[in-house]
Amino acid sequence: MKDDILLQQRISDELMFEPRINPAHIGVSVRHGVATLHGHEESYAEKQEAEAAVRRVKVVQAIAQELTVVPPTAHQTQDD
Numbered sequence: 001m002k003d004d005i006l007l008q009q010r011i012s013d014e015l016m017f018e019p020r021i022n023p024a025h026i027g028v029s030v031r032h033g034v035a036t037l038h039g040h041e042e043s044y045a046e047k048q049e050a051e052a053a054v055r056r057v058k059v060v061q062a063i064a065q066e067l068t069v070v071p072p073t074a075h076q077t078q079d080d
Contacts (some may be wrong), residue, residue, distance in 0.1 A: 003059075004030040010057050011035055018053040021046045026067065028054075033061035040070040 008030040015023040026039040035054050041047045047067045054063050 004032070007033065007035070007057070007059055011054055011060070014053045014057050015050060018049060020049045021053070023050075026050055033059065034064060035060050035062070036064040036066060038066040040068045042070065042072055044069050 008028055011028050011030070012023070015021065015026055015028070021041060025041060026037055029036045029038070035057075037050060037054065041050060047065075047069055050067060051063060051065050054060055
């Protein structure tokens with residue numbers, strides 16, 4: 001249990017220091033060394049960068065990635 005809390009903090013720290021993603025949209029939970037990412041990012045590239053950042057944390061045994069891609073509304077085209 002204590003190890004999971006420490007691992008969750010290490011993952012959160014790694015996400016905070018990754019400049020190519022917005023960590024405010026990502027939630028992290030850890031159970032028995034398995035990290036679960038949930039929330040959303042604005043592009044598929046950001047989604048992959050978040051997963052890559054978690055993979056850099058050495059103690060992570062597996063990743064359950066539940067991030068969705070939600071593009072910003074300013075870039076959506078109108079269907080008129």
